[in-house]
Amino acid sequence: MTRSWPEHTRVLVVEDDFPTARLIQARLEMEGLEVLPAGNGVEALDRLQREEVDLITTDLMMPAMNGFRLVQEVRDLPPPKGRIPILLISSNQNEQDMVRCLAAGADDYMTKPISAQVLVERLWRLFERSRRGG
Amino acid sequence: MTIRPLDLPEGLLLQILFWATLALIGLVSALVLFGALLQARRDRQNRHRIACFRDWEARLAVHLFGEGPGRHPFGEVPRRDRWLFRSFLARYQATLAGREALLLRELYLGLGVHTSLPRRLRSRQPRTRARAAQEIGAFRLGGYLGLLPPLLHDPVPYVAHAAAQALTRSRDLAYAGPVMDWAIHEDTYQRERLLRVLEGFGPELLPWMEAHLPLPEADPGPWVLFALLAGSQRHRESQPRLLDLLGIPNLDLQASTLKALAALADPTLYDRVRPLAFHEAWEIRAQAARALGVLGGPGAVPDLIQLTADRVFEVRRNAAQGLADLGHAGAAALGWLAEDPGADPFARDMARERLEWADERGHQ
Numbered sequence: 001m002t003r004s005w006p007e008h009t010r011v012l013v014v015e016d017d018f019p020t021a022r023l024i025q026a027r028l029e030m031e032g033l034e035v036l037p038a039g040n041g042v043e044a045l046d047r048l049q050r051e052e053v054d055l056i057t058t059d060l061m062m063p064a065m066n067g068f069r070l071v072q073e074v075r076d077l078p079p080p081k082g083r084i085p086i087l088l089i090s091s092n093q094n095e096q097d098m099v100r101c102l103a104a105g106a107d108d109y110m111t112k113p114i115s116a117q118v119l120v121e122r123l124w125r126l127f128e129r130s131r132r133g134g
Numbered sequence: 135m136t137i138r139p140l141d142l143p144e145g146l147l148l149q150i151l152f153w154a155t156l157a158l159i160g161l162v163s164a165l166v167l168f169g170a171l172l173q174a175r176r177d178r179q180n181r182h183r184i185a186c187f188r189d190w191e192a193r194l195a196v197h198l199f200g201e202g203p204g205r206h207p208f209g210e211v212p213r214r215d216r217w218l219f220r221s222f223l224a225r226y227q228a229t230l231a232g233r234e235a236l237l238l239r240e241l242y243l244g245l246g247v248h249t250s251l252p253r254r255l256r257s258r259q260p261r262t263r264a265r266a267a268q269e270i271g272a273f274r275l276g277g278y279l280g281l282l283p284p285l286l287h288d289p290v291p292y293v294a295h296a297a298a299q300a301l302t303r304s305r306d307l308a309y310a311g312p313v314m315d316w317a318i319h320e321d322t323y324q325r326e327r328l329l330r331v332l333e334g335f336g337p338e339l340l341p342w343m344e345a346h347l348p349l350p351e352a353d354p355g356p357w358v359l360f361a362l363l364a365g366s367q368r369h370r371e372s373q374p375r376l377l378d379l380l381g382i383p384n385l386d387l388q389a390s391t392l393k394a395l396a397a398l399a400d401p402t403l404y405d406r407v408r409p410l411a412f413h414e415a416w417e418i419r420a421q422a423a424r425a426l427g428v429l430g431g432p433g434a435v436p437d438l439i440q441l442t443a444d445r446v447f448e449v450r451r452n453a454a455q456g457l458a459d460l461g462h463a464g465a466a467a468l469g470w471l472a473e474d475p476g477a478d479p480f481a482r483d484m485a486r487e488r489l490e491w492a493d494e495r496g497h498q
Contacts, residue, residue, distance in 0.1 A: 022195075112229055115234065117233065
């Protein structure tokens, strides 16, 4: 499957676990994406206000501001930032949390352990869908 | 009584004080020096660890995701750094799946440290035992699984938990018996954690439980776990057994079974669940209220309105949630309750609270 990401496609990777964040970043950079790392929801919102972002991938459990709250805050932003596709990644397989996050406006949900290949594919699908205005 | 000073010549006393002070200064200096040396050693180790981890992180990314023809070998790890490399790999155990997880496993096996697992599982240090158990689970070392069941009786709870998790991750039902024994003897408040562990076996555990657990009338405890697992895994094939369990007069079991039936969401069960909404035990009324919202249609509204005035908060809360789950008919009933000055104050407050909650989140 070939994916042709437009130049300077930017992904905000929100993850408090540093090794995981570095690995996700490495994989996305190999894909030709520009990665903006953030350690929690507060940092992510700060970066989001200052920079242009095409996709967001966020962990659920984080200090300061968790992924659920981040999704709500992003969705409260005016468009186009309020419509950025969000992929949630969590080690928690709790069904209630998944439902809560999707209801809050997350576009997709993955539970750890994750396959990097699946992660990229899902991001691509979200990106394609948002580009088509879906 | 007066205390007399030691009867010593003045010169000798001064000398004693002088040498004692000197000895004290020497002792303190030695301690400070020893502490500084320890700290310097630790700093050096930390710097080395950080340098190694940085190098390995970059190599790991290429090894796992490198493009182009052929594989990208990770490269050598010096023998003296192998213990460090093991903890480096351990950081990714819970994160990676698929092809990357297999590559990590190969790297781990390439270290050769798995041969020390039997010794580490017997270590006096609980952390070492737990980590060894985690390695067996994370790197799918099937050959070592047989060493884990004794650890389920470990006096340190997190060691037993790590062993149980490793056994369930293997999905080998040959270990379901010992793991189930461990789970049954754990405290009830740990139930959510236990369920997460047991889910590791996958849905095949439920038929195994049906075939191997004692009769529910004789020992309902393990069947509570069965019901909760059937619910969390949406295991439709377990529904007939769940209906049997609903008839067993055990509070915990009936409440858990109702929870599972609500999760399975089969509307044909509505009539079976409805009488339990007026059970004398509030735990059962609370779960029945939640189930009625999922299984019922507009016909469930009168019962749920009645339950919003229940004397127990949990029942009222679940009844209000049940109304919200019913969709338009339930939402209209909540609106009516919230506005009606003649409604039961309990019911009115709960309806208002539920509507405010929905309003804050922009949905019903």
